[in-house]
Amino acid sequence: MRITIKCPICASRSVARSSQELSVTLREITYRCENDECGHIYIAQLEVVRTLVRSAIHNPAVSIPLSKHVSRRQAAELVQTA
Numbered sequence: 489m490r491i492t493i494k495c496p497i498c499a500s501r502s503v504a505r506s507s508q509e510l511s512v513t514l515r516e517i518t519y520r521c522e523n524d525e526c527g528h529i530y531i532a533q534l535e536v537v538r539t540l541v542r543s544a545i546h547n548p549a550v551s552i553p554l555s556k557h558v559s560r561r562q563a564a565e566l567v568q569t570a
């Protein structure tokens with residue numbers, strides 16, 4: 489699946505031309521607007537921002553915040569089991 493976004497200038501479809509990994513949680517993607525009258529080329533970022541379900545694999549090198557919804561649910565479970 490390709491992630492497409494609208495050009496922020498003219499709202500036409502933009503296509504990813506290339507991407508570069510900046511870290512294990514952050515990528516920069518170069519987009520080009522498909523509207524020839526616009527021709528905007530720009531950089532967007534794709535970042536892993538929070539966890540909904542924890543990985544079964546432990547990797548101490550990666551720190552991703554838990555979603556507030558997960559924290560609330562886990563707190564409720566702790567209260568119920570106490």
Ligand SMILES: [Zn+2]
Nearest residue numbers: 495498521526
């Ligand atoms: Zn455009």
